[in-house]
Amino acid sequence: xxxxxxxxxxxxxxxxxxxxxxxxxxxxxxxxxxxxxxxxxxxxxxxxxxxxxxxxxxxxxxxxxxxxxxxxxxxxxxxxxxxxxxxxxxxxxxxxxxxxxxxxxxxxxxxxxxxxxxxxxxxxxxxxxxxxxxxxxxxxxxxxxxxxxxxxxxxxxxxxxxxxxxxxxxxxxxxxxxxxxxxxxxxxxxxxxxxxxxxxxxxxxxxxxxxxxxxxxxxxxxxxxxxxxxxxxxxxxxxxxxxxxxxxxxxxxxxxxxxxxxxxxxxxxxxxxxxxxxxxxxxxxxxxxxxxxxxxxxxxxxxxxxxxxxxxxxxxxxxxxxxxxxxxxxxxxxxxxxxxxxxxxxxxxxxxxxxxxxxxxxxxxxxxx
Amino acid sequence: xxxxxxxxxxxxxxxxxxxxxxxxxxxxxxxxxxxxxxxxxxxxxxxxxxxxxxxxxxxxxxxxxxxxxxxxxxxxxxxxxxxxxxxxxxxxxxxxxxxxxxxxxxxxxxxxxxxxxxxxxxxxxxxxxxxxxxxxxxxxxxxxxxxxxxxxxxxxxxxxxxxxxxxxxxxxxxxxxxxxxxxxxxxxxxxxxxx
Numbered sequence: 001x002x003x004x005x006x007x008x009x010x011x012x013x014x015x016x017x018x019x020x021x022x023x024x025x026x027x028x029x030x031x032x033x034x035x036x037x038x039x040x041x042x043x044x045x046x047x048x049x050x051x052x053x054x055x056x057x058x059x060x061x062x063x064x065x066x067x068x069x070x071x072x073x074x075x076x077x078x079x080x081x082x083x084x085x086x087x088x089x090x091x092x093x094x095x096x097x098x099x100x101x102x103x104x105x106x107x108x109x110x111x112x113x114x115x116x117x118x119x120x121x122x123x124x125x126x127x128x129x130x131x132x133x134x135x136x137x138x139x140x141x142x143x144x145x146x147x148x149x150x151x152x153x154x155x156x157x158x159x160x161x162x163x164x165x166x167x168x169x170x171x172x173x174x175x176x177x178x179x180x181x182x183x184x185x186x187x188x189x190x191x192x193x194x195x196x197x198x199x200x201x202x203x204x205x206x207x208x209x210x211x212x213x214x215x216x217x218x219x220x221x222x223x224x225x226x227x228x229x230x231x232x233x234x235x236x237x238x239x240x241x242x243x244x245x246x247x248x249x250x251x252x253x254x255x256x257x258x259x260x261x262x263x264x265x266x267x268x269x270x271x272x273x274x275x276x277x278x279x280x281x282x283x284x285x286x287x288x289x290x291x292x293x294x295x296x297x298x299x300x301x302x303x304x305x306x307x308x309x310x311x312x313x314x315x316x317x318x319x320x321x322x323x324x325x326x327x328x329x330x331x332x333x334x335x336x337x338x339x340x341x342x343x344x345x346x347x348x349x350x351x352x353x354x355x356x357x358x359x360x361x362x363x364x365x366x367x368x369x
Numbered sequence: 370x371x372x373x374x375x376x377x378x379x380x381x382x383x384x385x386x387x388x389x390x391x392x393x394x395x396x397x398x399x400x401x402x403x404x405x406x407x408x409x410x411x412x413x414x415x416x417x418x419x420x421x422x423x424x425x426x427x428x429x430x431x432x433x434x435x436x437x438x439x440x441x442x443x444x445x446x447x448x449x450x451x452x453x454x455x456x457x458x459x460x461x462x463x464x465x466x467x468x469x470x471x472x473x474x475x476x477x478x479x480x481x482x483x484x485x486x487x488x489x490x491x492x493x494x495x496x497x498x499x500x501x502x503x504x505x506x507x508x509x510x511x512x513x514x515x516x517x518x519x520x521x522x523x524x525x526x527x528x529x530x531x532x533x534x535x536x537x538x539x540x541x542x543x544x545x546x547x548x549x550x551x552x553x554x555x556x557x558x559x560x561x562x563x564x
Contacts, residue, residue: 008547031444039522100402104473105530183523198523207531285426365399366392367530 005133008125015118018140022088024110032111035121039195046186048263048270049256056188060127063187068255071248072187073128075257077135078150079178080120081142085154086171088144093164098363102161105207108169112200119193127189150232152315153236160353162221162365165230168208170237170287176201177241177261177283184263186256209290210367216297216305217364220356223303228345231326233310234287237314239279249275263317276317284310297368313340370488374518375544376525382540383527387401390539401470404436409470410456417466417477431456439471445515447508454499461496461503473532476514478507485541486513488548 005011005265019026024255046054051064063069076183089112094110097103113158121139124132142148147155153174179201183194196267215221242249250272252258261269261279288307295304323336331339356362387394397416401409410432435456450464457464461478468475475483483495491513496503502507518533529536 042522096544099399101399195523199521199526202523202526202528203533206527210530211530355412366395368391 005137007127008122009137011121011125011133011136014137014140015121016115018084019114019307022091023145024087025094026092026095028107033310034115034118036119036193037115037196038189038192041192042195043184044290047184048255048259049186049254051186051256054186056186056191058112058188060129068257069128070250071255072185072190072257073124073132073135073299075127075182075252076120076123076190077139079122079182080117080136080139081150082154082175083117083120084139084141085144085149085151086110086113086167087117088149089154089156089158090164090167093158093161096161096357098161098357099365102211102363105203106164109204109207112204114201116197119197123189123193150322151240153240156232156236159350160357161231162215162226162353163233165208165211165215166233168204169212169290170233171240172201172204172208172289174237174240174283176205177279181261181263182281183257183261199301207281209294211363213297213367214364215362216294217367218362220359220362221353223298223305225345225349225352227303227305228343228349230305231308231312232345235313235315238280238284238310239314241283242276243316244277244318245273270367280310280317293368313344370490370544371540372489372520375489375540376521379521379525379540380524380527382535382543385527386539386543386546394440394535397470398473403440403471405432405439405471407432409436410467412435413466413470414463416470417460417463428501432520435467439467442472442475444472444474445511447504447511450499450504450507451501457499461499461507464499469534474534476511476534476538478510479542481545482538482541483510484545484548484550485543488544489541497528514541 005014012034016026041056044055045087046052046056056171057063060069063072087274090106090110093106094103097106117139121136124136126132128135139207142150144155145157149155153171158164169303179194179198180252183198185191185194212226215226249258253260253270253272260266260275284307291305291307306326308326309324311322311324311328312326313324314320314322323331323333323339325331325339326343393416397412400412435453437510438449438452438456441452449468450461451465453467457467465475467476468478478495480495480497486493493506493509493513496506514537515532517537521533521537527536528535
């Protein structure tokens with residue numbers, strides 16, 4: 001049962017309790033201050049969907065009907081839930097950071113993810129009445145490590161720093177896509193929240209990608225082991241885009257709540273049946289391009305890293321629970337369990353990494369220009 | 370140039386400046402630890418150009434005291450700069466580099482980045498030595514860079530594991546390099562301006 005709150009100040013009390021409960025040492029935050037941040041609106045009018053051309057809604061009661069309000073609240077709840085969950089997933093890594101700058105980076109990422117959750121809860125409390133207050137409280141009751149966060153990726157353990165860099169490269173990058181799609185929202189306070197969040201997210205993505213560059217450059221972590229971590233996180237991130245042919249994304253678009261990723265840059269007509277698939281495809285293209293750059297750091301003659309096929313190990317969408325290899329080839333059902341076990345991080349991989357971490361020098365002190 | 374035009378050029382300006390300095394910058398960044406060691410100190414000095422000050426090499430009390438002073442710096446307050454005078458042997462660029470590598474929210478202060486700010490319409494001077502007038506000058510510089518960080522649209526911020534301070538300051542530096550000097554001044558050298 002969610003604890004009743006009357007105001008955002010009450011929610012802050014719950015937030016401070018949540019920090020204690022998950023074991024986050026707030027002394028580490030230093031100068032960081034939690035605050036809500038709103039950017040100026042890039043566009044005063046709605047840019048897509050059936051209300052296109054009308055002024056953006058600045059207050060709850062300006063939202064045309066209850067269905068749209070509920071749908072909007074749902075989007076904010078899901079976004080907020082991922083923010084708190086990621087801190088729960090990563091908090092224990094602070095004890096084993098490879099360098100002081102990595103420690104600072106992880107701390108900053110966690111602080112900013114908390115701030116993003118704070119921002120979403122501020123919207124819920126300030127604009128969505130009693131149900132918003134209940135939902136804001138519930139954000140701090142679910143726990144990633146108890147497996148009850150709203151999306152599967154955010155209940156997946158993040159065991160070590162290879163996980164962390166893959167997570168910030170692949171899962172946070174999905175976050176960038178979601179935030180950008182919300183940055184065009186018809187509800188002005190949500191749209192205005194996204195700019196500062198996206199700006200902070202650039203550091204998170206840079207940390208993930210440069211972390212992978214540094215690992216590859218150091219040459220200590222075997223590429224096949226790193227590949228297993230790619231195989232773990234890429235399908236998880238692809239699932240985060242949701243079902244193909246989703247009616248939720250159809251209506252979110254139609255009502256001007258969530259646009260296409262490239263909404264303001266494309267002249268292509270929208271295909272409302274394939275909104276999630278479209279965003280996923282752009283994401284896939286982006287990570288494939290980054291992977292090509294990463295592979296340039298691997299010496300000739302060694303195995304290269306691959307982005308697994310979008311069919312591999314999917315839990316959501318057209319390829320849900322079907323047996324495919326990382327190259328997208330069909331696998332016999334009877335062989336699939338063994339195939340997965342051999343291609344996802346194994347106990348042996350974890351032991352290898354533990355040994356490499358103990359030896360040190362597994363991550364280079366520079367990434368690439 | 371107005372701020373909007375600067376932001377739209379920021380990724381490209383940053384990229385050009387960073388292409389030259391990234392290697393030394395990252396090696397210094399990832400080497401830093403607390404308490405500050407002789408190696409860290411030396412690296413920061415090398416980063417801004419030159420050998421470590423003689424005093425720092427000789428006096429064993431230097432590093433604990435430097436560490437104590439760096440620990441007291443509270444961003445965005447610039448007052449701690451005067452306490453770093455002895456360690457940096459007078460140079461504001463080195464003193465602010467010490468601050469930056471201790472807390473990357475503090476920008477490195479150099480003549481070219483100040484010139485970049487001048488080009489954006491902010492009339493401030495570069496004060497080379499840590500004197501009394503250096504603190505308000507650096508404070509203005511810190512505040513202006515903070516304003517630019519707050520104002521920058523997200524799509525002008527490159528995906529990088531550097532603090533936004535560094536991205537903005539490097540872009541300003543590149544702008545400064547590209548901007549003709551107001552009077553006949555010496556051409557800047559990389560050695561003294563890559564910070």
